[in-house]
Amino acid sequence: MFKNRWFVMLALLLSLGLVLAACGSSDEGGEDQSSGGDSGESEDSSGEEAANGDFSVAMVTDVGGVDDKSFNQSAWEGLQAFGDENGMSKGEGFDYAQSESDSDYVTNLNRLVRQDYNLIFGIGYLLQPAIEEVAGQYGDTHFAIVDSVAEGDNIASITFKEHQGSFLAGVAAAKKTQSNQVGFVGGVDGDLINKFEAGFVAGVKSVNPDIEVDVQYAESFAAADKGKLIATNMYNKGVDVIYHASGATGNGVFAQAKDIKNNDPEANVWVIGVDRDQYEEGSVGDTNVTLTSMVKRVDIAVQDVSTQSMNGEFPGGEVLEYGLADDAVSIARTNEEALTEDIISSIEEWKEKIVNGDVEVPSTREDLETYVNSL
Amino acid sequence: MLFSNRMINILIPIISVLLGLLSGAIIMFFFGYNPVEGYAALWNGAFGDSYFFGETIRQVTPYILSGLAVAFALRTGLLNIGVEGQVFVGWLASVWVGISFELPMVIHLPLAVLAAALAGAFWGFIPGILKAKLGVHEVIVTIMMNYIALYISNEMVRSVLTDGADRTPEIFPTASLASEWLASMTFYSRLHYGILIALFMAAVMWFVLNKTTTGFELRSVGFNQNASKYAGMNVSKNIVLAMVISGAFAGLAGAMEGLGTFGYMNVKSGFTNIGFDGIAVALLGANTALGVVLAAFLFGTLKIGALNMPTEAGVPTELVEIVIALIIFFVASSYIIRWVFLRFKKEGK
Numbered sequence: 001m002f003k004n005r006w007f008v009m010l011a012l013l014l015s016l017g018l019v020l021a022a023c024g025s026s027d028e029g030g031e032d033q034s035s036g037g038d039s040g041e042s043e044d045s046s047g048e049e050a051a052n053g054d055f056s057v058a059m060v061t062d063v064g065g066v067d068d069k070s071f072n073q074s075a076w077e078g079l080q081a082f083g084d085e086n087g088m089s090k091g092e093g094f095d096y097a098q099s100e101s102d103s104d105y106v107t108n109l110n111r112l113v114r115q116d117y118n119l120i121f122g123i124g125y126l127l128q129p130a131i132e133e134v135a136g137q138y139g140d141t142h143f144a145i146v147d148s149v150a151e152g153d154n155i156a157s158i159t160f161k162e163h164q165g166s167f168l169a170g171v172a173a174a175k176k177t178q179s180n181q182v183g184f185v186g187g188v189d190g191d192l193i194n195k196f197e198a199g200f201v202a203g204v205k206s207v208n209p210d211i212e213v214d215v216q217y218a219e220s221f222a223a224a225d226k227g228k229l230i231a232t233n234m235y236n237k238g239v240d241v242i243y244h245a246s247g248a249t250g251n252g253v254f255a256q257a258k259d260i261k262n263n264d265p266e267a268n269v270w271v272i273g274v275d276r277d278q279y280e281e282g283s284v285g286d287t288n289v290t291l292t293s294m295v296k297r298v299d300i301a302v303q304d305v306s307t308q309s310m311n312g313e314f315p316g317g318e319v320l321e322y323g324l325a326d327d328a329v330s331i332a333r334t335n336e337e338a339l340t341e342d343i344i345s346s347i348e349e350w351k352e353k354i355v356n357g358d359v360e361v362p363s364t365r366e367d368l369e370t371y372v373n374s375l
Numbered sequence: 376m377l378f379s380n381r382m383i384n385i386l387i388p389i390i391s392v393l394l395g396l397l398s399g400a401i402i403m404f405f406f407g408y409n410p411v412e413g414y415a416a417l418w419n420g421a422f423g424d425s426y427f428f429g430e431t432i433r434q435v436t437p438y439i440l441s442g443l444a445v446a447f448a449l450r451t452g453l454l455n456i457g458v459e460g461q462v463f464v465g466w467l468a469s470v471w472v473g474i475s476f477e478l479p480m481v482i483h484l485p486l487a488v489l490a491a492a493l494a495g496a497f498w499g500f501i502p503g504i505l506k507a508k509l510g511v512h513e514v515i516v517t518i519m520m521n522y523i524a525l526y527i528s529n530e531m532v533r534s535v536l537t538d539g540a541d542r543t544p545e546i547f548p549t550a551s552l553a554s555e556w557l558a559s560m561t562f563y564s565r566l567h568y569g570i571l572i573a574l575f576m577a578a579v580m581w582f583v584l585n586k587t588t589t590g591f592e593l594r595s596v597g598f599n600q601n602a603s604k605y606a607g608m609n610v611s612k613n614i615v616l617a618m619v620i621s622g623a624f625a626g627l628a629g630a631m632e633g634l635g636t637f638g639y640m641n642v643k644s645g646f647t648n649i650g651f652d653g654i655a656v657a658l659l660g661a662n663t664a665l666g667v668v669l670a671a672f673l674f675g676t677l678k679i680g681a682l683n684m685p686t687e688a689g690v691p692t693e694l695v696e697i698v699i700a701l702i703i704f705f706v707a708s709s710y711i712i713r714w715v716f717l718r719f720k721k722e723g724k
Contacts, residue, residue, distance in 0.1 A: 091686075091689070095686055096685075097682065097685065097686055098682075098685060098692060099682075100678070100681075100682070100692060101647060101648065102637075102641070102643075102647070103433075103434070103632070103636055103637070103647075104682055106565060107427075107430050107679065107682055108682060110426060110430075110562075110563070110564075111420075111427075111682065111683065111686065112686075114424075114426070115686070125541075126641075129542070129637075129639070137563045187644075188541075188642060188644060189533070189539075190533075190539070190540075190541045190642070191540075191541075219526070219529065219644075220644045220645070221644050222644060222645060
């Protein structure tokens with residue numbers, strides 16, 4: 001018994017020693033590696049320069065990452081464009097931090113604040129509580145949040161009038177449908193995606209109030225299998241145009257439309273993409289099932305806010321709304337075959353009315369009801 | 376003498392970690408990154424200043440509890456894959472109590488923590504009773520229960536706790552584990568008192584398993600169900616009990632997130648991975664209380680430090696996932712390490 005205890009003690013000591021040795025070596029690594037230390041210093045010095053007038057900007061992605069083919073990627077492209085314009089390179093002037101889980105948002109924001117970035121973007125509404133928390137602690141740093149409204153004098157909230165773009169998507173769908181049934185596939189049911197839904201339904205009904213709109217939510221932005229299942233049901237019951245606002249879930253919608261098209265090249269099935277121009281996603285052989293896409297130019301907004309902030313005109317505490325008038329939401333015209341002259345001219349016509357203020361596009365389900373009743 | 380069995384059992388995880396880190400360095404090197412810079416960035420990201428140290432401890436806290444949950448069930452021979460779901464219900468229950476009542480802290484906080492443990496325990500009870508009474512394999516049931524937990528908690532947040540919003544209101548400060556004092560000490564990190572609960576629970580697990588009759592029975596069932604039955608133990612009862620206690624640990628891990636880190640619950644579009652990482656933590660910690668604490672510490676360090684690797688050294692965070700996977704791989708293939716040891720031992724004679 002005594003011997004056993006001895007062994008445990010010895011083992012513990014040894015393991016502790018090993019752990020410490022392991023730690024020690026990587027610590028030494030940090031010291032030995034002069035370049036590592038230097039890069040830290042150079043960052044510090046660039047931070048000082050920043051205080052002297054040089055400007056640096058960074059962004060924190062949500063769990064999608066900068067290669068999500070959606071708004072994280074778009075935001076990063078905006079920052080890169082901003083950097084090119086001002087002679088910066090990644091790591092020197094602009095950079096991003098990727099989040100692996102919800103709990104990483106605050107950590108990443110804090111890290112960037114500590115690296116003395118002047119302006120930090122939070123990409124996606126999921127970062128809203130984190131931005132508010134960190135912005136409250138660091139009043140001297142500027143923050144901006146995309147797709148949500150956060151309160152604070154040093155936060156700019158960037159939102160998009162997705163309902164306007166979705167309205168035009170609805171017009172396109174209503175013009176294209178032959179069965180008078182169209183579908184909407186949403187990601188997670190909430191304020192943001194309801195904006196897409198309300199705009200789309202309003203657009204459809206404005207063209208023809210008799211068209212039925214089937215609205216379904218997948219409860220996830222990353223469940224392509226569910227997207228496919230919902231699309232299968234919709235297409236089976238006669239829906240011929242589906243607008244998806246569901247991130248990667250929408251890949252399932254595309255997959256189902258392409259399957260149908262593969263089996264029967266004459267089939268009349270269409271998908272309307274979201275956020276980016278999803279023309280590539282829809283190509284089947286010689287044809288393409290992507291009717292159009294509701295493009296949200298996060299990059300334009302990110303670039304715009306960065307420029308304003310660099311010029312000392314940071315719109316702190318304001319809610320910026322980018323819409324059709326700024327070309328920050330638009331309708332893609334890459335599928336020239338499917339998007340006929342007739343459809344384009346009526347899209348233009350409605351766009352005109354929205355920009356002029358003749359049509360007030362609803363952005364919630366309640367507004368939608370009043371809008372539809374007034375038709 | 377030097378390579379006793381016990382010694383080998385302790386050395387295997389340590390060697391696995393070292394081999395994992397070494398392989399990570401080799402991979403970094405081959406992909407054109409500087410491994411020394413990479414690990415220095417990892418180290419700075421986890422311990423660079425007191426803020427990051429606080430965040431590391433914050434991350435370690437739920438890992439300890441989810442690791443204990445997996446380890447406890449494994450000691451009774453049950454593979455509880457459902458820790459993830461039990462974390463969800465624990466999180467939900469703690470936040471529910473946190474936002475629904477206004478009570479003095481001495482009652483409110485323990486009540487919220489207890490609710491989380493009970494919710495997790497209930498979520499563990501279902502697969503436990505199914506296994507004990509009907510022989511349904513716990514792996515299948517717990518995996519399914521994960522999805523049930525995910526979607527039920529989403530629906531609860533959206534329809535019951537709020538009116539269609541994406542996240543619940545903040546819990547009342549009387550139910551919060553967060554501490555001004557700890558936060559200000561670590562430059563506003565989200566370090567909270569939960570770490571004390573986690574360490575206490577590790578001690579509880581050690582005590583229950585090693586110093587009580589119940590613990591002896593649980594371990595005995597884990598070694599050999601038939602022998603335990605022959606010795607007059609109630610195998611069914613012990614299976615259910617193991618799952619309930621395991622679930623309670625997992626529920627507490629959820630409370631750490633609900634009452635400590637976040638202070639609210641939001642609609643999740645996927646799993647948090649706290650529970651799944653717990654499996655790795657338990658495996659690395661050899662299913663012992665102390666081992667789990669050390670393994671959780673390592674995993675928390677790797678996870679938080681990894682976030683710093685892209686910005687400081689240009690190494691993608693995915694690489695840390697690879698290192699973690701390699702460590703698990705080496706632990707799982709401990710047979711090889713054991714074999715090498717035994718060869719040395721023979722030659723040493």
